[in-house]
Amino acid sequence: MSSFADIKTFFNSQQERTIENLSAIYNDKKLLYDSIKSVLSHLENNHIEGKQILLKPNWVRHNIKQQDNICLCTNESFILVTVKILLEKKPKSIIIGDAPIQGCNWDKLLSYSFYNSIKLLSEQFSIPIKIKDFRKVKFDINNNKLEQVKENNSDYIIFDVGEKSYLEDITSKKKTFRVTCYNPDKLAESHKLGTHKYCVIKDIFECDTVITLPKIKTHQKAGLTNSLKILVGINGDKDYLPHHRIGALGHGGDCYKGYNLLRRYSELILDEANRNRGKRIYKFYIYLSAALWKLSLPKPEQNLAAGWYGNDTVWRMVMDLNLIAIYGKKDGTIAGKPQRILYTLCDGIIGGQGNGPLNPDPLPLGLIAFSNDSYIMDEIAGYLFNLNIDRIPLLKQAKQINKGKQVELFLNGIKTNMEEIKKKSINVIMPPGWINYNR
Numbered sequence: 001m002s003s004f005a006d007i008k009t010f011f012n013s014q015q016e017r018t019i020e021n022l023s024a025i026y027n028d029k030k031l032l033y034d035s036i037k038s039v040l041s042h043l044e045n046n047h048i049e050g051k052q053i054l055l056k057p058n059w060v061r062h063n064i065k066q067q068d069n070i071c072l073c074t075n076e077s078f079i080l081v082t083v084k085i086l087l088e089k090k091p092k093s094i095i096i097g098d099a100p101i102q103g104c105n106w107d108k109l110l111s112y113s114f115y116n117s118i119k120l121l122s123e124q125f126s127i128p129i130k131i132k133d134f135r136k137v138k139f140d141i142n143n144n145k146l147e148q149v150k151e152n153n154s155d156y157i158i159f160d161v162g163e164k165s166y167l168e169d170i171t172s173k174k175k176t177f178r179v180t181c182y183n184p185d186k187l188a189e190s191h192k193l194g195t196h197k198y199c200v201i202k203d204i205f206e207c208d209t210v211i212t213l214p215k216i217k218t219h220q221k222a223g224l225t226n227s228l229k230i231l232v233g234i235n236g237d238k239d240y241l242p243h244h245r246i247g248a249l250g251h252g253g254d255c256y257k258g259y260n261l262l263r264r265y266s267e268l269i270l271d272e273a274n275r276n277r278g279k280r281i282y283k284f285y286i287y288l289s290a291a292l293w294k295l296s297l298p299k300p301e302q303n304l305a306a307g308w309y310g311n312d313t314v315w316r317m318v319m320d321l322n323l324i325a326i327y328g329k330k331d332g333t334i335a336g337k338p339q340r341i342l343y344t345l346c347d348g349i350i351g352g353q354g355n356g357p358l359n360p361d362p363l364p365l366g367l368i369a370f371s372n373d374s375y376i377m378d379e380i381a382g383y384l385f386n387l388n389i390d391r392i393p394l395l396k397q398a399k400q401i402n403k404g405k406q407v408e409l410f411l412n413g414i415k416t417n418m419e420e421i422k423k424k425s426i427n428v429i430m431p432p433g434w435i436n437y438n439r
Helices: 019-027 029-042 076-087 112-125 184-190 229-234 261-275 281-295 314-327 374-384 393-402 418-422
Strands: 003-009 052-057 093-098 129-133 137-140 145-148 156-160 195-201 209-213 215-219 223-225 342-355 359-363 367-371 407-411 414-416
Touching: 003 029, 003 374, 019 029, 019 076, 019 342, 029 076, 029 342, 029 367, 052 076, 052 229, 076 093, 076 112, 076 209, 076 342, 112 129, 184 195, 184 261, 195 314, 209 229, 215 359, 223 229, 223 374, 223 393, 229 314, 261 281, 314 393, 342 374, 367 374, 374 393, 374 418, 407 418
Parallel strands: 003 407, 052 093, 052 209, 093 129, 209 342, 215 342
Antiparallel strands: 003 367, 137 145, 156 195, 215 223, 342 359, 342 367, 407 414
């Protein structure tokens, strides 16, 4: 099957491209239904009828700010309309699931109306639909409380990508990989020379067809999150997910640039905090780490979460998970040829800009897109965001993979080319650590 991408826009002029106009589309069920159905016309019936379907939305965190409702997660109306269209094609079953951050309150993530609508759709079509939390562990930051969501690994497959990992080139004997709020010692067990393990939810290998439903947003560590980055949510345990390397650029790490002794101690104390999550001393270490960091007088591109354009780790982890999703087998090995097609249906009616993915501001992007190729879709998303793709490692890698591909592009139902798609771009505000990424 050749690669394709179909884009549907909801504006005729830049004057119509406003948050007020575009956010109203989520409440226009007929327009939403007709629009999503039009791009899903590329979806082959034999990939849906009688098949087990997995829908992977972007459920990163429960809403905190009022604007989160339209720009943080895949919109509930967008998901519900998609589910209805798929049910009309008579699948065997549908699973909707994700692994949000450990601090996400699942009870606040989805509305009662969403659950009720899913229940009614399931009854109407007599087709089972499950909503699943893919996380293995939750962490209540305010109360310093760890909680096991799942007590064993029976719902997961441990994949060791080994030397095929994109991380191998930056792996050393030193235990440098980090996730900002997680125990570094556990991460060191999963990622070392020749070993790169991920804890992947079984459902992706037991379902016949996988459709991701990303919300197109900026991302403080990867630059952009869409069809590639969304697959981080198939990993159920963050102790398997390297996000950066401890230390300053040029000093063994990629957390920030500009070596500073106070920053170094801040990082080391944060490690101690993360080793003691759930214990009384945890909060003391957190406060001390934050105080030292503040005293170091950091610039916007210097932060403990490695949220900046010099992060050379997170994009590699994302590429590993896409390798697993496409080539992974149920026995935990990587095949030599693709094992499944991953479709991606992007919610870009209201996108996210600024300090995404957790604290985005609404972006009036005004479109939806459907593709059978996440690499193509992310390159297109980069152009739509008017980004310098060659300066964003994840998008640069996708662009290289796309070279020589036969790709069919559609815009509002008409066959087109990349130059015409680029005309629909919009200038976005990047995360603070990416303001100078063009340098």
